[in-house]
Amino acid sequence: MHTTNDSNFQVSTDRTRLDVPMIYRYLSENSTWAVGISLTVVERSIENSLCFGGYLDGRQVAFARVVTDYATFANLCDVFVIPEYRGRGYAKQLIRVVMEHPSLQGLRRFTLNTADSHSLYARFGFTPPKCPDTIMERYSPNIYLT
Template sequence: MIPTTNDSSFQISTDRTRLDIPMIYRFLSEQSTWAVGISRTVVERSIENSLCFGGYLDGRQIAFARVVTDYATIAYLVDVFVVPEYRGRGYAKQLIRIVMEHPSLQRLRRFTLNTTDAHSLYARFGFAPPQRPDTVMERYFPNIYLS
């Protein structure tokens, strides 16, 4: 368990066995703006192949983040959320701080994420628009889980 500072009852762990997979799946498939319709199989496979962070309040998981990384040069922060009834209490800031301080995620050349509405949250941790957006390309299929 990784201690946090603001709320002693809120703790963050990278222990995959503690993750509440049904809750994560429900949130991503039904409430997220980026993965509506995602299958449980895809959620489970994504968790198996990522560094995951669960946020727990009194033993109940209320937050999640995962990082796709090679642990040497690059990382991609994805699927960050706090369940709606616990938002606005600083848990997302604590979660991102712990992610950014994780020993395996230090000295990476590039750390990326995508967000539509949390720019100010991530800016606190050094994230900014790409310095060279003309070099960034992507293949993007926003509704892939709905087909």
Template sequence: MITNDSSFQVSTDQSRLDVPMIYRFLSEQSTWAVGISRPVVERAIENSLCFGGYLDGRQIAFARVITDYATFANMVDVFVVPEYRGHGYGKQMIGVVLRHPSLQKLRRFTVNTNNAHSLFERFEFTPLQQPEAWMERYFPNIYLS
């Protein structure tokens, strides 16, 4: 367990994750994974380094990192449930993620966001240095088909 303060705690223990809550948020409330199936969420969790944020034992935040633990990491599915936003829990989560011992000295750590640039800029994330070098296969509505 990684603790930030006396009331908000962050853990990488996957057995503590509230998978139904994570699934509901991603499939119904997120702007990036609406319609995602529960089996896909479960497989993504199983194959990632996951961080649960807990307040009084209840999970209120989540972040997932896809990584090889040597050169590259991509932070995805970062959220705080709506009723707990505005209290700094998202900042605390990101800080814990970036300080995790297994995620140090990586050449590249990425995040993709449509609406939280100022939040991630606080943690030294910047626009791509060479966007012309990046390519992607992107299927934005894959979970809705």
């Protein structure tokens, strides 16, 4: 478990602290990338990822998860701060803790997808792909709505 506490905002990798119903509600109803996702899929994604919860006074207000082999690659996913807590620097603190996590050091590739937060991630060294012609994907953006 990795925990940090800056001012009143605390980030922890303790899965037992995660507010899974809140995470599910946000992803399935408010995210731009996982609308319609089922609780079962959210639970399975949490179970198979390194998860980071952001907390204020014990209440979870932020989330991020990393899919990784802990040796060569990682993919940052499902990053959010609930709307009423945005604009206070919590996303920056959350991503800083993710990027400093001891198990995520020395990786050859660390990726993420974002539609609108490029400047946030650029602060942490993320750039457009160096060789976009070498990247392929299978993308099903509406998979949870079928």
